[in-house]
Amino acid sequence: MRRFILGNRAFLTSLFFVVMMQLLVAFSTYCISKLAQSVAHGSLNVGYLFGFVGSLVGVFIPAYLGSIYFERATFDALLRYHDDFERHFLGKACHYHDGNLTQNAKALLSQEAKLTLDDTLLTIYDLTSLIFNVGFNLFVIAWVIDGRILWGYAVGFVLALGVVWLFKNRLSTSATVAQNTRLSVLSALSYAWDNIIIFNTYNHTRHRHKVNDSLAAAKRAVVRAKLIHHVSANLGMLSLMSSALGVTAWLFWQHHHNIAMLAVLVATLPRQIQMLQMCEAIIAYQANLMALSARVDGLLGIFKTPKISLANFIQSDKILVKQTGRVFDLTKLLDNPPRTGRITLVGDNGVGKSCVLLTIKERLYAKSYYLPAKHELCFDNNFGSTGQRLMSEIDELTHDDTPYFCLMNGTLI
Template sequence: MIFQSPLEHHIENVLMFCHKAGLQAKQISDASTLWVNYARALENLQGRKIDGQYQAVNLIVGPHEASAFCRMLSSDALSLLDDRNQDQVISQTCDPHAREKADLLLAAMECLGALSRQHKHLFDLLITDIFLMPSQEARGGSTSSAIGVIWANPKTSYRVPDIVEFLVHELTHHALFIDEHRYGHYDYSVILDQETWAQSALLKTPRPLDKVIHSIIVATEIILFREQCLGHPAAPLVHPPTAKICAQVSQSVESVENQIAALLRQGVTPVSPRVRDLLNQVRDIVTSDRIKKFLRRKPRSMKRSTFQPRARVFANLPAVATILLVIVHQSLVASSAYFLTQTISRYQQDQPYATPLVLYFLSMILPFVPGCVSFITTQHWINAVHRKFCLSMAQAVYGKLEAYRSPDRKAAFDSAISRNAFSTISSYISLAHDFLSLALNSLLSIIVIGVILPAEIALGYVISLVLSGGLVACLSRLVKPLSIDVEQRYSNYGGTLHKAWDNMVLGNSYNSRLWRKEFDANSNAYYAATQRLSVYKQLGNIAIAFASLIPTAYLVYELLVRQGPEAGIIAAIIVNLTRIFHILNSLSALVYEWVEWTSATARLRYLFGFLSPISHDGLPRAPIGTMTINDEPVTDYQTVCDALSERRCGRLTIRGDNGAGKSTLLLAIKQAFPEQTYLLPAAYTQLCWEATHSNLSTGQRARALIEELLTQDAGIQYLLLDEWDANLDQENRRLIDQMLKVISKERVVVEVRH
């Protein structure tokens, strides 16, 4: 409702909501404090404990925890009208795609903030929990009996913009719930009668007036959000096309107003003046000139540039500042040829030439300022993109337990994020800066020279440009696959180099010999690929140099020697001859930069490929060897997860053959209860901790880590430990065993032991 009521109005609604719950508004000083009071008000109203904090929506993926929220949606105490049988729509089964859907929701929430700060601010304030549960009939919903809670069940085929629309849809419902608490929208004793129902704006079926008015407000908000933020989709997946929504909203408003008018004639007032105001506002919006203007034009596709690699690189303030500085720099440089020619011309004609001479000096001196500053902003640009990419790359693998079992994927990830990312991004942005500088230098200079010199000079440049462009097109087809091959081979090579320390520092000749063998294979492949790429590039540069210089050189020779122009023109040409060939050399460099940029773009796409969803076959569903839990045989992982969902404490010990799937079972448990579990793997030295444990022994460190974990994260219900007793002495093993006995009285401890 941001586009229908200002954000300040919604904040006032929340303040009134807190006041009605017995909380004092004078104690609220900022958004965070407002959220705390809002959460307390929800607890008083709904009788539920809210675990979370401001700007951190609680995303519930585990089926056991989600089922508690599901029960909240089974009855609507405020509306009294569950005309869609919501309690029967949501399935209580486990959703195998829950984590993938959760990732889409996280991406959509981030995108919502990028598209509309006000919507994101209201979303952070009103929405406390989103739970995922499957359904064959619906893709999500909200109810007034569970304000702050959204049920989500998006299709995995949905795009991020589609889910952004879903979030705006549900946010609008919750804003209306709060608004109703303040104003009292409906007389429920009247709208219980099905004779008073009207046509919904989205479902196009008769529904109770409260549901229909909700659909009208929601549909209008979607129209405005598309118009202002997202763009109007040609093929939307969540809501109908904008033109269709506008028509359905108009029909729905007319249906509601007819029902209200009929009831008023009977002396009955079904809705409050606030609702009438909202309906009048909707009518004004859908009949406004800007909406009519849209309906007359062809729908365009959703704005997807936010999600493309190049948009991720260029859509930031340092990039804009750099581009503007380069434009200023090259404009000043190009003007120097004009002022120099004017100075010589006036001198030959015995006219005052001091002014163009001073301007020539300024055009040679001043460009250093924007030129140098542009390199400073370029570095800031590189740093900003690299930081955002690293965070996005880390988030892309969060909770991807299937990928955890892939050492090859981990090696490629480590190489990309720790070594390749900065060099690739830095190379791409530096090339963008240099390419823009050269392009503007050539373009602006040839425009100036075309004005002050004969047209044959400009013609020669155009011929050189066409020839060079053709060569670039041919060369790019060869360079692009070679560049990708180099990047992939470097990733493999980097993974080998990453192993150097472990395989060499111990002095084990067997391991060092195998590492050297792997090093030779991957290094030779990488160096051969780079050499092959270099040969193709330089052969292309030689061809481009000839193509750029020969046509203009021939035309200048013809102009000066064969045609014999006037002395003034000859002087102007000779004075600018160095400049002309500098431009032609810049053309060669420009084409070279374009080839390099093509190569860098290929490397960038490879790098940003790590942000794409990870393809996998999923975790195994059963062990491949003998395995027991507390001496009971394990036949499939789902049975174990189902049994764990009923436990609140206890200690379970997994034993089995090597390679049977004991660690995989821990991953399956983590996947089933992602927000309630903590998994401590056998190799945990790279995990980040609050305290420093470098001076502790292995056993002391293990005890300190478990203590820190349970102290800092009280929400852990399942503690999963993979071979915690490996390489421990008897005393430390005994101490940790006692610690786990105490922990298991309040939590579930699942441990893999030999």
């Protein structure tokens, strides 16, 4: 998570403007408090009035700049994740035929990564704004009214965070389960096109069952995660309110004969109510951060996929060279690859012909080119029949700086 935050300049810049925005909000609180004191003493301080109005108008500038840099940061974070994904899996052809890994990787890259990273950055962005808003305003109110009000909020926050911490394991577990079930839904939906368009009753029925089952499981998991999140946040908020409002009520009782102090308390009471609402959001975000941490771990977990050995899937003595009828010698070819000619591999299904091609691709790396029969490789022309696309792809390759090894459909050219 640190890489997507501390290494994201646009996001750090957006947080800077958030802090500037909350400083202006705190200045408005100070001005309205001093303005209330001046009115209570029978005068109207115009300077504080203009300061209050000016701060409310000026706050829109850092708010706008913060939102602009935040939007940039979300795409920068996604690019960083894509780069990490590429850095980890680039050239590891051994994973090409791993169906489960392929579906999870597609779901993570195309949807889950963007969703999780956006939610994470937005939570931190909003949480930073709320913390500085409450902190600056609370400091101003304590400075103008009574420093003991800080103790009420401090004790309340400690109690609230303690309550949320008690739910830590449940929050993380429920978030992980919800993410896994969501990935299952995305995986099931990725097969929708063929099953719906072709409409073979047998396949369509199985597809519908898979989609319905995965959606039902995801619905249960998400509802449970939301329930745990709200219960922990609400219990924490009750702990904070009992402490903060208790101190404020005590201050009203203690100064009920002091008109000037009562005027300040009344003038700042709406801001205190607003601060309590923000405190509720902070506690909710604190619970949300624990869940998001589990989701980010899920994003990064795919990078822990171990490299597999394709040799375990190759039955060397059962793969023959069609031109000579001899057993194909993979080691000899890798040690001394031919520069010209054609080699056609033959053998029964399942003896590892495709794994041989993937092994060659992995070992020769950029010096070879692997063209599967069915693929999603990027070409300029993606139209026409299967045969037309294949001919177009080969023609496109011949006009490019194509490596001298071309691996396709079980044939080494």
